[in-house]
Amino acid sequence: MPSFDIVSELDMHEVSNAVDQANRELGTRYDFNKVEASFELAGEIITLNAEVDFQLQQMMDILRNKLVGRKIDTKSMDVGDAHTANMRARQLVTLKQGLDQPLAKKIIKLIKDSKLKVQSQIQGDQVRINGKKRDDLQQVMALLRESDLDLPLQFNNFRD
Template sequence: MPSFDVVSEVDQHELANALDQANREIDTRYDFKGADARIGQSGESGLQLEAQSEFQIEQMMDILLKKIAKRGIDVRCLERGKLAESGRRATLDVEVKQGIDSDSAKRMVKTVKDSKLKVQASIQGEKLRVTGKSRDDLQQVMALLRGGDWGRPLQFENLRD
């Protein structure tokens, strides 16, 4: 039976390249001269922006979003945290969302079942597996899921006949 997996993943190599490009642009911009502003990775799935003021953080966030979009990463995978100001430093934590959370997966399964297509959808960890008898039904499910607003980018992989 044909099947495919629905996942939400970010290419870590492309993300690292986007961070490097953003940091290079920040180093060369006139409004950041002597500001000691940096964008770095914090932990496995997070970014941290550090600068002297909230205004600079907002400028850095704009640069980061442009560089990430240019590298082909969907910006919906980023979730802004709280801005923390302490003395002369401001920091902003940004979470990189990966995987499909259980609430979104349940909504996807319900949407697929409500479509009355002859397919089965099952949740397998942080991904969703869809199986059916015909490849055409699977392509209709892909179009259905692409059209929905799930709050994160979706990729379709492991298409098997």
């Protein structure tokens, strides 16, 4: 019986490369000349440090461009509020990966509402889809690609 898994994963090595590239671009940009500004990656949290809020907005644009250039979907970014204190501005960006329970239930409901002949079940931070025909599974993939979910989805572990 054909099956596949729906997951939401990030390549953290590519994220690290994007943050490094963003830091290098800060060093070469004229508007950040003689300004203490930096990106820091710690686990799944990227910290933006600058002197004023306006610079944080510019840094966010740089980060988004570098992530898109590394083929990382910006839907996985959860941007926090900017905090300003003592002539320093700071902003946290949390990277989301893995399907949480509410999103997994939303995916299953979407599949059931489409009346496709497949079974779906939640397995930790992924959803397993089983069906009798490969075409049904491909229709599920197309349905999920068209739907507007707030996380990027990948389909892996496809078995025939």
